[in-house]
Amino acid sequence: MPTLTNLDLQDIQEARQRVCRTFPGTAFSSQAEGQYGVSDTVTIDLDVRKDGRKFRLVGAFEAQLELGCCRCLEAFSWPVSVDVDLLYLPASDGMGERDVQIEESDLSTAFYHDEQIDLVQLVDEQFQLTLPMKPLCRRDCRGLCAVCGGNRNATECKCVEIWEDPRLDVLRSLLKQ
Template sequence: MKLELREITEQRVRIKRDLPPTILGLDGLSQYRVVDAVSLDLQVSKDGSKYWLGGQIDALLKIECGRCLDMFEFKVKIDIDLLYLPLSDDKGASDVLVEESDLRAAYYQDEQIDLAQLVMEQFQLAMPMKPLCRDGCQGLCVMCGGNKNFESCQCVESWEDPRLSGLKSLLEQ
C-alpha cells in the first residue's frame, strides 16, 4: 500500500487506514504473523520536499515464545515520528557521523511512501529480544522436549562437564 505524496496538497493531512494482514506480504519465514487488520492513524505534514509522519500503529501479532515455542498474541502500539526525505538527499555510502536526528529519517522514492514497508520495519523494531508467552514460562525440558508449562516429566537433568571427568575419578578413589 503506497501513500501518494503528489496527492497531498494541504500543509497537514490526517490518514486513518486499516491495512488487511494480507497486504503486508509476510511469508511463512517471518518471526510473527499479523492476526487482525493493522490500524494506522497518521498525521502527514509537508514542508517542500520533506514529509513528516507522526502518529500510531496498532496491531495484534502472533509470535513464538522464546522458551516454550508456543505461539501467543502480542499487542503492539507503536508511536511513529519520522522525517521522509527524497532519496536523492541521501549522503551515500561514505563515512558520516550519525546524529540523533538521523535515526528518525527515512527516504522516499517516486513521490511514494510504502506504508506496508513502514509497518513491517516498525514491527521488527517493536519485537522483544526474547519474547515470553508469560512471565513465569518454564520452557521446554532439555531431555524429552516436553512443555514444562503443561506437563511434568520425570527426566533427570544432570549434566557433567566432560573436562572434569578425570577429577571425578580421583574423588571416587
C-alpha cells in the same frame, strides 16, 4: 501504479491531512521473514504535515503480533503500538533507485522516491525495531523439558534432568579401562 499499501504524496494537498488505513496481516507475510506474524490487521493513523517537498508523518501503528516463545517455542499474542514521528525528504536525483540506508542515530529522517511512501515497509521496519530480543510467552515460562521435550508449562513430566560435569568424562573413561 500506486497501491493501497503506498502513501501517494500527490494526494496530500493540504498542509495537514489525516491518513488512516487498515492492512491485512497477509500484506506483511513476505516481509516478516518469520520474525513475527500478524494475528488480525494492522491499523495506522497518521497526521501527515506537508511543507513543500517535505512530509512529516506523526501518528501510531497498532497490531496484535504473533511471536514464538524462545523457551517453549509456542506462539503467543503480543500487542504492539508504535508511535512514530518521521520526516520524509525527496531522494535526490543522484540517488536514483538505490536504497538509502539511514544511520541508526538518524532514524527519524527517511527519503521517498517517485512521490510514494511504502507504508507496509515502513510499518514493518518500525515493528522490527520494537520486537523483543528474547520473546517470552510469559515471564515465568518454564520452557521445554530437556529430556522428553514436553512443554513444562502444560504438563508436569517426571523426568529428572541430570547434569554431568563434562570434565569428569576423562576420569570416567580412565575408570572403565
